[in-house]
Amino acid sequence: MAILIDENTKILVQGITGGFGGKHAKLSLDYGTKLVAGVTPGKGGQKFENTVPIFDTVSQAVGETGATASAIFVPPPFAADAILEAMDAGVELIVCITEGIPVMDMMRVKEALKGSKSRLVGPNCPGIVTPGLGEKSHGGCRIGIAPGYIHKRGNVGVVSRSGTLTYEAVFQLTQMGYGQSTCVGIGGDPINGTSHLDVLEMFNDDDETEAIIMIGEIGGTAEVEAARWARDNCKKPIAGFIAGATAPPGRRMGHAGAIVGGEEDTAEAKKKIMAECGIAIAETPSVMATTLMERWGK
Amino acid sequence: MNIHEYQAKELFDRFQVPSPKGKVAASPEEAAAAAKEFAGAKLVIKAQVHAGGRGKGHFKNGFQGGVHLIESPEQASEFAVKMLNETLVTVQTGEAGRVVRKVMIAEAVDITHEYYLAILMDRATCSPVIVASTEGGMSIEDVAHDTPEKIFRQIVHPLLGLQAYEIRKISAELGFSGDIAKQFGKLLKNLYKLFIDCDCSMIEINPLVTTPDGRVLALDAKFDFDDNALYRHPDIVALRDKEEEDPREVAASEYDLNYIGLDGNIACLVNGAGLAMATMDIIKHYGGEPANFLDVGGGATKEQVAAAFKIILGDPNVKGILINIFGGIMDCNVIAEGVIAAAKETGLPIPLVVRLEGNNVEMGKATLAASDINIVAADDMADGAEKIVKAVG
Numbered sequence: 001m002a003i004l005i006d007e008n009t010k011i012l013v014q015g016i017t018g019g020f021g022g023k024h025a026k027l028s029l030d031y032g033t034k035l036v037a038g039v040t041p042g043k044g045g046q047k048f049e050n051t052v053p054i055f056d057t058v059s060q061a062v063g064e065t066g067a068t069a070s071a072i073f074v075p076p077p078f079a080a081d082a083i084l085e086a087m088d089a090g091v092e093l094i095v096c097i098t099e100g101i102p103v104m105d106m107m108r109v110k111e112a113l114k115g116s117k118s119r120l121v122g123p124n125c126p127g128i129v130t131p132g133l134g135e136k137s138h139g140g141c142r143i144g145i146a147p148g149y150i151h152k153r154g155n156v157g158v159v160s161r162s163g164t165l166t167y168e169a170v171f172q173l174t175q176m177g178y179g180q181s182t183c184v185g186i187g188g189d190p191i192n193g194t195s196h197l198d199v200l201e202m203f204n205d206d207d208e209t210e211a212i213i214m215i216g217e218i219g220g221t222a223e224v225e226a227a228r229w230a231r232d233n234c235k236k237p238i239a240g241f242i243a244g245a246t247a248p249p250g251r252r253m254g255h256a257g258a259i260v261g262g263e264e265d266t267a268e269a270k271k272k273i274m275a276e277c278g279i280a281i282a283e284t285p286s287v288m289a290t291t292l293m294e295r296w297g298k
Numbered sequence: 299m300n301i302h303e304y305q306a307k308e309l310f311d312r313f314q315v316p317s318p319k320g321k322v323a324a325s326p327e328e329a330a331a332a333a334k335e336f337a338g339a340k341l342v343i344k345a346q347v348h349a350g351g352r353g354k355g356h357f358k359n360g361f362q363g364g365v366h367l368i369e370s371p372e373q374a375s376e377f378a379v380k381m382l383n384e385t386l387v388t389v390q391t392g393e394a395g396r397v398v399r400k401v402m403i404a405e406a407v408d409i410t411h412e413y414y415l416a417i418l419m420d421r422a423t424c425s426p427v428i429v430a431s432t433e434g435g436m437s438i439e440d441v442a443h444d445t446p447e448k449i450f451r452q453i454v455h456p457l458l459g460l461q462a463y464e465i466r467k468i469s470a471e472l473g474f475s476g477d478i479a480k481q482f483g484k485l486l487k488n489l490y491k492l493f494i495d496c497d498c499s500m501i502e503i504n505p506l507v508t509t510p511d512g513r514v515l516a517l518d519a520k521f522d523f524d525d526n527a528l529y530r531h532p533d534i535v536a537l538r539d540k541e542e543e544d545p546r547e548v549a550a551s552e553y554d555l556n557y558i559g560l561d562g563n564i565a566c567l568v569n570g571a572g573l574a575m576a577t578m579d580i581i582k583h584y585g586g587e588p589a590n591f592l593d594v595g596g597g598a599t600k601e602q603v604a605a606a607f608k609i610i611l612g613d614p615n616v617k618g619i620l621i622n623i624f625g626g627i628m629d630c631n632v633i634a635e636g637v638i639a640a641a642k643e644t645g646l647p648i649p650l651v652v653r654l655e656g657n658n659v660e661m662g663k664a665t666l667a668a669s670d671i672n673i674v675a676a677d678d679m680a681d682g683a684e685k686i687v688k689a690v691g
Contacts, residue, residue, distance in 0.1 A: 027627070076526065102527035103419055104497055110424045111456040147626030147657060162572020164624045168679070171624070171655065188571060190421040217572055220421050243575040246560075246582045247591070254556045254571025254593045256526060257421070267579070284583050285576040286680035 002130040002182045003157070003202040003209070004093055004121070005069060005141040009130075012037035012067040012091075014058065014074055014082045016048050021073030024097075024145050025052070028071075031148040032132055032139040037061035039070075058082075058089040069093040071127060071143045079123060080105035087118040094193070095143045096122035103256070106191040113193065120193025124255065126163035126185035137179075144185065146170075154179015156292065157203035159196055160215035161188050161255065165243060165285060169213050172289035178298070181209040188255025190219070196226035204234045211237045211296045213288055214279070218244030219258045219265060224273050231277035239292035240274045241282040242267045299523050300348045301537045304402045306519045313492040315485055317516045320404035322346070325382065326375040332403035333374035340406040341368050343377045345386050347396040348542040355388035357381065358395060364388065367406060374403055396542065407515060412505035413472055414438055415486070415516075417493045419500070419524075420453065426493065428452045428460075428486070430468050434505035460490040481514040489516075496534060497527030546590075546609050553605040555594055562587025563617040564686055565610040567603070569594050569624065577622045580679055586687035589616050598628065603636030604643060611644050618649040618690040620682055623656070630654045630662030641671045649689035650674065653682035 005011075011028070015021035016038030026049060028035050037055060038048045044056035055061040058070065070091045074082045079098040086094045101123050113120055121128060127144015131137035131151035142148045150167060152174045160166040166185050173180060184199050186192055196214055203209040212234075216223035223242065230238055245267035247253045249260040260266055271281050280295035282288045301309075304322035311317075319339065321332035333341055345352055345364035352364035361380040368374045378401050387395035412435035420427040431449045433441045442449055450471040454460050465486050469479045485506075493501055500522040507517050528535050540548050550557030556571065560578075564586045568574035571593045578588035590610065594602055610616055623633050637652060653676040654662045666673050674689065676682030 024627075077529065100526045102497055102530070103499060103524045104494065104527065107419070107424055107426075107456045145627065150626065150656070160572070162570060164568075164570025164573035164626070165576055167624050167626045167656070168573065168576075190419070191424045215572070217575060241576070243572050243579060246578040246588055247575060248558070248560065251558055252525070253558065253575050253591055256524075258571060258575065284580045284680060284683075285573070286580065286678055 001206050001208045003199070003206050004128055004182060004184065005130050005143060007130065007132055007139055007141055008034065009069050009141045010034045010036045010065060010067045011069045011071060011141070011143055012039060012058070012061045012065065014039045014070055014072045014086065016040055016052070016054060016073070017043055018073055022048070024073065027148065028142045031142045032134065033142045036065040036067050058085045058091065062089045062091060067091070069143060070095065072096040072098055074098060076100040076102070080109050083109050083120060084112060087113060087116050091118055094118050094120045095125070095127050096120060096193070097125060097127055097144050099124040101189070103191060106189065110191055110193065121184065122187040122192060124189040125187030125192070126166060128182065128184050130182045131180055146183065146185070150174055151183070152179035155181055155208060155210040157181050157199075157206070157209040157212045158183040158215070159199040159203070159212070160185055161217055161257070162215060162243065165215050165241070168285055169215060169288045176289055176293065178289070178293075181206060188217070188257050190257040196222050197229050200226050200230055200234060204236060209236065211292055212239075213292055214238055214240045215288070216240065216242045216270065217255065217258050218242070218247050218253070218260045218267050221265060223270050227274040227277035227279055230279065237292065237295040238279045239282055239288060239295055240271075240279040241285055241288050242270045242274070243285070299525065299528070299538055300542065301521050302346045302348065302400070302539065303344065303518070304346055304400065305537045306521055307402070309492060309496070309521070310516060310519070314488045315492060315516055316481070316514065318405040318407050320402050322400050322402050323378060324400050326378040329378035329401055329403055330371040330375040333368060333371040336403065336405060341374070342366060342404055342406045343368050343374055343381070344402045344404060345381050345398040346400040346402055347386055347391070347398055348539070349388050349390040349396060351388035351390050352386065355386050355391070358385040358387065364398070368403070399541065407507065407517065408510050410508040410510055412507055414441070414504050415506045416500065416502040416504070417490060417498070423453050425456045426454045426490075428454065428464075428468060430472055432472055434507070438504065454490070459494070460487065477512065478508060478514055485514055485516070496531060497524045498522065499524045546612060549609050550592070550606070553602050555592065555602060555606055555609070557609060558591040559613065560588055560590055561615070562589045563615050564690055565589040565592070565613065565616045565619045567592050567594060567606050567610065567619065567621045569598060569628065573622065573624060577620065577679065580683040581620065581687065584683045584687045586683070586690060589613055598633070598636075600632065600636035600639060603633065604640040607640035607644055616648065618686050619651070620686040621650070621652045622679060622682060623654050625654065625656035625659070625662075627657060629657055630659045631665055634662040634665040637673070638665070638669045638671060641673070646671060649686065651676050651682050651686040651689065653677070653679060
């Protein structure tokens with residue numbers, strides 16, 4: 001089954017004519033993803049790669065193509081508006097890749113999303129991949145910027161705040177012969193649409209997912225909340241890694257959300273609580289997959 | 299981004315948040331003129347650097363203390379001579395100290411009571427939260443630890459903003475009444491507007507004081523701005539003082555590199571913030587000490603890799619470099635070529651271990667192997683960390 005998206009999900013890309021958005025829209029097409037529409041205000045009527053129709057508004061794109069998911073690549077000053085537009089058009093899954101959106105903008109967007117039927121993943125995230133069954137996982141649904149070819153369809157769910165650490169985990173799994181159900185990058189910003197906990201709940205309910213890797217970092221309490229929920233509710237084996245054990249307090253480590261605050265949000269404190277909640281902790285990022293296999297009994 | 303005390307004062311003035319009278323001076327003459335302007339009030343002169351512990355600090359010229367009471371314009375000038383363009387060392391600056399380029403002449407207020415007041419963006423509730431306490435003038439972490447019941451928190455609705463009843467609640471918690479409550483209400487309302495309008499992630503006033511002559515004043519403030527929002531605040535960007543920042547970080551920001559200098563001796567160059575943090579962690583795990591955090595981003599160019607190399611090698615503590623790249627979309631061969639170009643240009647005086655994985659990795663590894671540069675190849679992250687720790691010794 002996978003979560004959030006599968007090989008039949010129809011997606012649209014907001015900001016498809018930008019350099020970054022266009023490059024990754026092309027890679028998704030090559031991966032076999034059902035990319036059915038693009039949106040760029042003022043460029044309606046044109047075609048992307050001579051095949052994908054471009055619309056002026058998300059509402060038109062959804063109406064014409066039946067897209068249910070959107071990937072947002074628009075620049076930071078316009079990203080909040082793009083998310084709200086997708087919500088207004090009834091897009092079920094909004095994945096915002098854009099990095100650098102002001103926190104105040106996200107605060108308002110997050111409030112506006114309450115009670116809507118849209119789920120936001122991100123911002124500042126690598127996106128979501130449900131691998132396909134073809135060679136090098138071709139034919140899957142790829143929303144965002146992850147390298148599709150490192151995936152393999154299988155039974156491990158991966159959730160992470162960081163892009164390259166997700167790829168690292170996926171690569172380790174695939175090398176060992178274990179595929180993934182769905183890989184979700186929830187993003188490195190302090191305010192995001194979907195939390196570790198939200199994704200764990202979905203993996204727990206998903207028949208195809210048998211084991212989970214959860215990757216977090218310093219800053220905030222999201223990993224701890226997810227771990228506490230998992231202790232009481234999740235029956236599937238989980239391996240976890242937390243980046244930032246050596247980060248100095250009070251410094252923002254690249255991600256806007258990655259900053260050591262009080263005593264309880266250091267990497268050590270998070271790892272300790274996660275371990276107490278029954279999550280197998282990978283001591284280094286090199287052993288994320290092997291740590292899961294040990295816990296999983298593989 | 300940090301700002302100076304006098305700049306915080308200017309922001310407070312603009313948003314009508316009452317604070318003690320004060321004026322910045324860049325020369326002894328300006329200091330004397332400011333002291334003259336405030337004649338009649340008790341005054342202090344304060345060195346302007348981005349570091350705490352100024353009062354107990356010392357100047358490298360032997361002059362003691364970065365904060366002094368002054369009694370006349372002549373004395374203001376005299377002290378300014380001893381402070382301006384001199385290096386102040388405090389507990390927070392390290393031995394190198396900071397050069398004082400400006401001083402502030404400010405009113406020294408008598409204090410009836412010290413309070414704590416802060417507004418910050420709370421990630422748990424995704425809302426602004428106001429934190430207030432009757433225990434000001436000390437570390438709020440200590441108050442939270444020793445007497446948590448003395449800290450009051452009010453979450454503000456993200457769309458509705460600060461309401462009058464919320465102000466009344468906080469005022470009551472602090473024990474204010476009558477005219478003081480009225481003054482505090484206005485101060486908090488204006489402070490909240492400043493917080494929102496300037497895209498702050500935190501404003502901390504510690505202490506907020508009441509005075510014997512019946513005023514409520516923000517005595518000392520710490521600002522933190524949302525870097526992501528600076529594009530819409532050129533006036534705040536203009537407050538940035540690069541002289542106060544780590545020159546390596548300033549150089550890195552010019553190339554859009556995310557660099558943070560640390561105290562260790564193994565430098566690392568990584569793509570992606572999470573992987574960069576994890577690389578520092580794994581160096582430490584194998585017994586080394588990371589010299590920096592450095593994220594070259596997802597689409598690093600040859601030029602950026604070369605610039606990153608130079609910044610790393612500019613740190614005299616660095617005894618070895620670990621490059622860790624997971625090139626998902628990025629071509630590993632492009633990275634390999636960038637590394638070789640940078641290594642040739644800089645002469646590469648220290649050990650270099652490279653771990654490449656991902657797109658076009660075979661070609662990238664072949665390019666590195668074919669070069670005449672002494673590069674140690676690593677199979678994975680753990681192997682890379684072990685090898686560089688061993689090489690540095």
